[in-house]
Amino acid sequence: MRDATDFVISVAYWPLTARGFALNTNLLETNLINLGVVLALLVYLGRGVLSNLLNNRERTILHAIRDAEDRYKEAADRLDQARARLRRAGVRADEIRMNGLSAVQREKRDLVNSADGDLARLEDSKNATIRFEEQRAIEQVRQQVARLALERAVKALDIRLNNELHSDTIEHRIGLLKGMAGNN
Structure with a gap:
């Protein structure tokens, strides 16, 4: 700042023209001087402001980059965790699927075995019923045959037996019975 004040003061002490204080009408010359003064003031005074603005902007950008990197790391960690959970879920789904398939196979096998057992019991029951009915039919036939044979024998005896043959x-x-009684 001191340089700028020294510059302004030194300009004030320039010797005035012979005619006194006058306006310079040469536009090119006056604009260059004005531009030089303005640029010198801007560079000198604005250097601190501009460097502060740039430093602040740099800190803001670095902070934003660090935040973005942190968020990226967090997102990558969450993605890795999600992938790990997905793998575990896939493994668990495979286990459940395999357990389900084995349970289905086991149930199918048990059902087939149960049906085979029921079929065997029904077959045994059927065979027992058939044997029972056969035995009953055979017994009925025997009884009828015996009754018929007895009826025929009685008829034949009635026809053949007369009182003398009967005696x-x-x-x-009686003689046979006496002989048996004598032997004992």
């Missing part, structure tokens, strides 16, 4: 048969049987 001889009774005496013969």
